[in-house]
Amino acid sequence: MYSKVLEFVREQIAQNGRPSAPYRDRFQHTLRVVKWAERLQELEGGDLEVIRLAALFHDIGWDRERPHEEVGAEITHDYLSGQGFSPEKVRAIVEAVAHHNHRDAPGLFSKETLILQDADFLDEVGVLTLVWDSLAAAFNPNPSYSAVYQRALGSLAELKKLRHLVRTPTGQRFYDERVAILEKCLADLEFELRGYST
Ligand SMILES: [Fe+2]
Numbered sequence: 038m039y040s041k042v043l044e045f046v047r048e049q050i051a052q053n054g055r056p057s058a059p060y061r062d063r064f065q066h067t068l069r070v071v072k073w074a075e076r077l078q079e080l081e082g083g084d085l086e087v088i089r090l091a092a093l094f095h096d097i098g099w100d101r102e103r104p105h106e107e108v109g110a111e112i113t114h115d116y117l118s119g120q121g122f123s124p125e126k127v128r129a130i131v132e133a134v135a136h137h138n139h140r141d142a143p144g145l146f147s148k149e150t151l152i153l154q155d156a157d158f159l160d161e162v163g164v165l166t167l168v169w170d171s172l173a174a175a176f177n178p179n180p181s182y183s184a185v186y187q188r189a190l191g192s193l194a195e196l197k198k199l200r201h202l203v204r205t206p207t208g209q210r211f212y213d214e215r216v217a218i219l220e221k222c223l224a225d226l227e228f229e230l231r232g233y234s235t
């Protein structure tokens with residue numbers, strides 16, 4: 038069952054036409070979000086099957102005119118309805134997909150939805166932020182070590198500003214750990230980049 042779903046998600050993402058940076062593979066992002074969701078579920082609880090499937094389907098949809106989570110929720114509903122799940126289970130998975138970007142009203146959502154929101158948020162926070170910024174700088178004109186450093190400093194400041202959007206205590210702990218690692222990496226990078234001065 039899981040490998041069939043995985044293949045369906047991989048194909049849908051490959052075909053959905055969502056623009057992305059050349060180095061950013063959305064299926065790989067999806068797999069990392071599944072992993073973050075499993076890590077969060079282990080400590081926060083919640084229905085593991087709902088959380089796993091919602092994470093797998095969360096970025097499946099794309100449309101220029103409508104929010105991708107809305108399109109994704111429809112595809113998720115249509116696919117899972119024919120797979121022998123109970124209607125409650127399908128509803129819980131579809132709800133999480135439909136609201137994975139709605140971080141403004143935490144009181145309205147299930148634990149599974151909040152875990153998916155946090156899992157999605159945690160991907161590319163930490164050392165991966167630096168990898169992302171390195172690749173982004175490399176694809177820009179005049180790439181350089183200091184361009185990577187400057188860009189990553191901006192990302193670090195942005196991540197600190199967004200911290201209040203992380204919903205679960207475990208998500209907040211993971212987020213703080215990843216941001217602290219990034220901050221340490223950047224302090225070391227600044228040290229290593231320092232040139233000779235009199
Ligand atoms: Fe998304």
Ligand SMILES: [Fe+2]
Pocket residue numbers: 066070095096157
């Ligand atoms: Fe995502």
